[in-house]
Amino acid sequence: MLIAVAFIAFALFNFTGDPVVFMVGQDATQAEKDQLRHDLGLDRPFVVQFARFVGRAVQGDFGRSLRQGRSVAELLKERLPATVELAVVAAVLALVVGIPLGIYTALHRDSPLAHAVMAASLVGVSLPTFLIGIVLILVFAVRLKWLPSFGRGETVAIGWWTTGLLTASGRKALILPAITLSLFQMTLVMRLVRAEMIDVLKSDFIRFARARGLTERAIHFRHALRNTLVPVITITGLQLGAIIAFAIITETVFQWPGMGLLFIQAVNFADVPVMAAYLCLIALVFVAINLVVDLLYYAVDPRLRVDRTATAST
Amino acid sequence: MTLLVEAQDLARHYTVRRGLWRSPGTVRALDGVSLAIAGGTTLAVVGESGSGKSTLARAVTMIEAPTAGTLRIDGVDVGQADRAALARLRTRVQMVFQNPYASLNPRKSIAALLGEPLAIQRATLSARARRTAAREALARVGLGSAALDRYPHMFSGGQRQRIAIARALMLAPALVVADEPVAALDVSIQAQVLNLLMDLKDSSGIAYLFITHNLEVVRHIADEVAVMYFGRIVERAAKRTLFEAPRHPYTQVLLAATPTLAPRRTPTPPRGEPPSPLAPPAGCAFHGRCPLAVDRCRVEVPALRQVGETWVACHLAG
Amino acid sequence: MALLDIEGLSVAFGRPDSPIRAVDGVDLAIEPGETVGLVGESGSGKSVTALAVMGLVDPPGRVVARRIAFAGRDLAALTPAARRAIVGKDIAMIFQDPLAALDPCYTVAFQIGEALRRHGTPDERRSARRRRARALELLAQVEIPDARARLDAWPHQLSGGMAQRVMIAIAIACKPRLLIADEPTTALDVTVQAQVLELLARLTREHGMALLLISHDLAVVAQSVSRVAVLYAGQVMEEGRVPAIFASPRHPYTRALIDALPEHNVGRARLAALPGVVPSASARPPGCLLAPRCPRVRERCRIELPRPAHGEGSVLRCFYPLVPRGAVAADMGT
Numbered sequence: 001m002l003i004a005v006a007f008i009a010f011a012l013f014n015f016t017g018d019p020v021v022f023m024v025g026q027d028a029t030q031a032e033k034d035q036l037r038h039d040l041g042l043d044r045p046f047v048v049q050f051a052r053f054v055g056r057a058v059q060g061d062f063g064r065s066l067r068q069g070r071s072v073a074e075l076l077k078e079r080l081p082a083t084v085e086l087a088v089v090a091a092v093l094a095l096v097v098g099i100p101l102g103i104y105t106a107l108h109r110d111s112p113l114a115h116a117v118m119a120a121s122l123v124g125v126s127l128p129t130f131l132i133g134i135v136l137i138l139v140f141a142v143r144l145k146w147l148p149s150f151g152r153g154e155t156v157a158i159g160w161w162t163t164g165l166l167t168a169s170g171r172k173a174l175i176l177p178a179i180t181l182s183l184f185q186m187t188l189v190m191r192l193v194r195a196e197m198i199d200v201l202k203s204d205f206i207r208f209a210r211a212r213g214l215t216e217r218a219i220h221f222r223h224a225l226r227n228t229l230v231p232v233i234t235i236t237g238l239q240l241g242a243i244i245a246f247a248i249i250t251e252t253v254f255q256w257p258g259m260g261l262l263f264i265q266a267v268n269f270a271d272v273p274v275m276a277a278y279l280c281l282i283a284l285v286f287v288a289i290n291l292v293v294d295l296l297y298y299a300v301d302p303r304l305r306v307d308r309t310a311t312a313s314t
Numbered sequence: 315m316t317l318l319v320e321a322q323d324l325a326r327h328y329t330v331r332r333g334l335w336r337s338p339g340t341v342r343a344l345d346g347v348s349l350a351i352a353g354g355t356t357l358a359v360v361g362e363s364g365s366g367k368s369t370l371a372r373a374v375t376m377i378e379a380p381t382a383g384t385l386r387i388d389g390v391d392v393g394q395a396d397r398a399a400l401a402r403l404r405t406r407v408q409m410v411f412q413n414p415y416a417s418l419n420p421r422k423s424i425a426a427l428l429g430e431p432l433a434i435q436r437a438t439l440s441a442r443a444r445r446t447a448a449r450e451a452l453a454r455v456g457l458g459s460a461a462l463d464r465y466p467h468m469f470s471g472g473q474r475q476r477i478a479i480a481r482a483l484m485l486a487p488a489l490v491v492a493d494e495p496v497a498a499l500d501v502s503i504q505a506q507v508l509n510l511l512m513d514l515k516d517s518s519g520i521a522y523l524f525i526t527h528n529l530e531v532v533r534h535i536a537d538e539v540a541v542m543y544f545g546r547i548v549e550r551a552a553k554r555t556l557f558e559a560p561r562h563p564y565t566q567v568l569l570a571a572t573p574t575l576a577p578r579r580t581p582t583p584p585r586g587e588p589p590s591p592l593a594p595p596a597g598c599a600f601h602g603r604c605p606l607a608v609d610r611c612r613v614e615v616p617a618l619r620q621v622g623e624t625w626v627a628c629h630l631a632g
Numbered sequence: 633m634a635l636l637d638i639e640g641l642s643v644a645f646g647r648p649d650s651p652i653r654a655v656d657g658v659d660l661a662i663e664p665g666e667t668v669g670l671v672g673e674s675g676s677g678k679s680v681t682a683l684a685v686m687g688l689v690d691p692p693g694r695v696v697a698r699r700i701a702f703a704g705r706d707l708a709a710l711t712p713a714a715r716r717a718i719v720g721k722d723i724a725m726i727f728q729d730p731l732a733a734l735d736p737c738y739t740v741a742f743q744i745g746e747a748l749r750r751h752g753t754p755d756e757r758r759s760a761r762r763r764r765a766r767a768l769e770l771l772a773q774v775e776i777p778d779a780r781a782r783l784d785a786w787p788h789q790l791s792g793g794m795a796q797r798v799m800i801a802i803a804i805a806c807k808p809r810l811l812i813a814d815e816p817t818t819a820l821d822v823t824v825q826a827q828v829l830e831l832l833a834r835l836t837r838e839h840g841m842a843l844l845l846i847s848h849d850l851a852v853v854a855q856s857v858s859r860v861a862v863l864y865a866g867q868v869m870e871e872g873r874v875p876a877i878f879a880s881p882r883h884p885y886t887r888a889l890i891d892a893l894p895e896h897n898v899g900r901a902r903l904a905a906l907p908g909v910v911p912s913a914s915a916r917p918p919g920c921l922l923a924p925r926c927p928r929v930r931e932r933c934r935i936e937l938p939r940p941a942h943g944e945g946s947v948l949r950c951f952y953p954l955v956p957r958g959a960v961a962a963d964m965g966t
């Protein structure tokens with residue numbers, strides 16, 4: 001699957017405009033262009049280019065950025081912390097707010113508050129991310145001037161990792177982008193938890209639990225919630241990948257110096273190596289998350305742990 | 315006279331995956347089953363859940379090819395038949411399923427549902443002729459032509475099962491394979507459907523392969539009975555013989571365990587539960603639960619052999 | 633005094649202006665230690681009756697009753713918390729699909745222990761060791777082979793019959809005085825069904841526990857209880873002792889149910905089928921609910937609803953009942 005993404009990414013960008021033109025400008029001589037093309041290896045057959053690309057990518061070498069002339073791997077490494085921090089904070093926010101809201105709206109389906117939350121969540125699902133971002137900037141940055149509207153604030157370096165979480169301005173700068181990015185996921189998690197929980201509450205084992213006279217709390221949290229979380233884990237796990245991918249828009253709106261912004265800049269420039277590397281990395285993240293989700297699933301759902309029929313025989 | 319259906323040593327094995335860390339297992343859903351059905355007769359197949367009844371039904375209706383053995387329909391070997399012959403054979407055998415709610419496409423009108431088999435198998439027939447045929451089939455199952463333009467959800471469970479039977483009749487089959495056709499129905503509705511099936515048999519000489527787990531239903535409708543256990547036929551006999559003198563211990567246990575209205579408590583209920591299909595016991599599959607089992611039962615698989623009027627697979631029968 | 637005493641129980645679903653009457657004026661009394669059967673076709677209100685006793689009918693269902701009393705206490709008057717203290721302890725209930733009724737995320741021992749921690753003796757509530765010991769005891773009591781190994785099994789590792797035994801073990805953990813079993817064997821094979829019925833019979837015998845056995849299968853009920861109520865479209869049509877009620881039923885519906893059984897038609901080509909279907913909840917006939925299908929119907933049945941007539945251990949809701957037959961078992965099948 002990774003190879004496939006690499007191939008598509010590579011092929012796509014190979015046919016989407018000539019980077020050489022971008023680099024040297026329309027009026028360079030043909031000789032100049034050819035020279036550059038040869039230097040970059042762009043005059044080789046497509047297959048050779050691809051093989052070289054994959055071979056190097058495996059070693060973490062994605063070539064050089066056509067625009068900045070720096071190593072792509074280094075560029076990505078520099079931008080990675082910003083994106084990861086943003087995505088993780090957004091995901092945690094989505095879960096921490098989304099799951100309790102989902103539980104609440106499932107348990108108190110007819111309360112006015114639940115109705116209000118559901119109505120609000122519709123807005124969250126349907127509004128495009130950039131619009132939410134812009135509205136937040138308008139309100140909190142431009143009008144109220146509480147929070148910065150762009151950038152990452154001050155960061156602290158820990159080894160090659162840079163974090164904004166340790167400085168006040170870094171934390172402040174993170175708030176708006178994180179909310180923007182998480183809003184969609186939050187409503188998704190909430191609606192998922194709600195739907196799943198309502199379903200679980202109708203199941204036979206909940207009815208049996210009630211017939212045993214267990215307390216409401218034990219029924220809701222010990223039995224219903226645990227069973228609700230089984231499918232929720234899968235979807236939210238997969239959503240984490242989506243968050244990283246969605247970060248492109250948020251990063252652009254907030255000028256967040258992450259990989260998404262790097263990618264958008266690369267697109268404007270037809271900077272093939274950067275684009276291809278970014279896509280490969282995203283694919284890698286998806287695969288890794290899938291694996292983690294599977295393992296988590298394994299831990300939560302006992303049905304996957306032991307084989308049924310082999311132990312059922314007497 | 316050629317028999318309508320003749321199965322020799324039919325087998326159907328499934329490979330099932332067992333998680334990441336274990337090698338796949340084999341389920342012998344059907345294991346060396348031989349049977350014969352003459353035209354116009356009813357063979358009832360009884361057995362517990364998982365004994366392979368539905369798998370047998372799928373093999374006989376040619377929905378699923380057996381992994382071994384031969385199946386002859388009208389004397390034609392299905393495994394060797396060419397496409398044209400197969401297509402013809404398929405019209406001879408039709409199926410009725412257990413769940414009348416799931417087996418009818420809810421988005422199609424009854425006329426469309428009934429016309430479907432004709433549209434596929436007799437493409438030359440006009441739409442008008444298909445409708446007429448559908449009306450006739452409905453009449454045969456006791457439903458008026460008003461039903462033609464309605465949809466499945468407008469009918470009760472019993473009526474839906476009638477419609478499913480009507481659909482099976484559209485191609486004038488010689489054999490209807492009915493997989494638990496009344497298991498999902500209430501007693502009073504069950505009686506209506508069983509009566510219908512018996513009437514059809516009398517009026518058009520249809521043969522049935524009737525699958526059920528209910529011995530009382532068998533007692534009512536069967537000419538011959540095959541008792542399945544764990545993918546094998548353990549006893550096969552004419553109905554009368556089987557009920558009056560059951561020879562296999564499993565058949566005896568089954569008869570004793572079937573509740574009746576008459577106050578006849580089973581003194582000792584049968585022991586144990588059916589074994590796991592992935593870990594089949596050695597020897598006779600029933601030995602763990604059999605009140606008579608001897609050492610030989612634990613090692614040697616008993617073959618189906620004739621004892622008196624009965625075919626039975628038990629070392630001790632006779 | 634009756635252990636459970638239900639009078640005029642009605643349960644309706646749907647909108648108040650067009651109610652779906654699932655249960656319609658059911659009276660039922662169960663003495664301590666008595667075994668009673670509730671039979672009826674699908675949708676006749678058997679499960680809803682049981683759930684109403686347990687206080688488990690969810691909105692929009694509406695429960696109305698003149699009286700639902702358990703051991704002299706009016707259940708309807710209790711607070712939900714006080715009711716939960718009785719439910720699961722003194723009244724226990726088991727369900728049709730045993731595999732679905734156990735929480736897939738917890739082990740057998742945990743789910744038995746849960747009931748003990750809630751309703752058990754002070755000793756059991758305190759000590760996890762004590763609970764585990766009791767769980768083992770219970771598994772042995774419901775005849776689960778290799779009980780010790782099953783303690784830590786997950787529900788999906790159990791066969792249907794074994795899961796039903798575990799559910800029974802959970803239900804009887806706190807020594808209930810009444811066990812309501814809703815189609816406990818419908819999902820099981822005949823041989824396993826016989827085992828589970830035998831187990832229930834033994835438990836009622838040994839613990840003096842009363843049993844309300846719900847089933848659509850007349851034969852299962854006939855084998856297992858001493859008194860039967862026949863439900864049709866939410867009403868009790870007839871109630872009487874076993875085997876008299878099956879040997880000589882007085883209500884045409886009971887008669888029809890018995891006659892429709894293949895068992896009862898040995899040697900006959902056709903079964904005596906009751907024509908038509910159960911009236912839908914929204915289109916109930918004004919008079920006797922059976923009138924459109926009844927072989928004995930007369931004009932009066934179509935206009936007027938027959939009231940239940942209480943006799944010696946029997947109830948009958950019919951204007952023109954069958955004449956009781958003298959001999960009890962003369963008519964029974966083989």
Ligand SMILES: Nc1ncnc2c1ncn2[C@@H]1O[C@H](COP(=O)(O)OP(=O)(O)OP(=O)(O)O)[C@@H](O)[C@H]1O
Nearest residue numbers: 328330341343362363364365366367368369370591
């Ligand atoms: N497609 C399949 N893949 C793997 N195993 C299968 C498959 N179909 C059936 N089996 C197994 O084959 C065995 C026989 O199944 P079958 O459905 O024929 O039983 P049955 O007698 O019809 O049972 P029931 O009364 O429950 O319908 C079972 O153990 C079943 O799990």
Ligand SMILES: Nc1ncnc2c1ncn2[C@@H]1O[C@H](COP(=O)(O)OP(=O)(O)OP(=O)(O)O)[C@@H](O)[C@H]1O
Nearest residue numbers: 645646654673674675676677678679680681848913
């Ligand atoms: N939650 C509900 N909402 C609406 N109608 C309901 C609900 N629960 C039950 N009913 C209706 O109440 C009637 C009685 O249902 P009940 O489940 O008691 O039948 P039953 O006798 O147990 O049938 P079965 O043999 O199918 O279990 C049915 O018509 C059913 O549709």
Ligand code: SF4
Nearest residue numbers: 598601604611628629
């Ligand atoms: S072969 Fe043996 S074990 Fe099997 S049924 Fe016969 S006697 Fe019992």
Ligand SMILES: [Mg+2]
Nearest residue numbers: 367368369493
């Ligand atoms: Mg089947």
Ligand SMILES: [Mg+2]
Nearest residue numbers: 678679680814
């Ligand atoms: Mg029910």
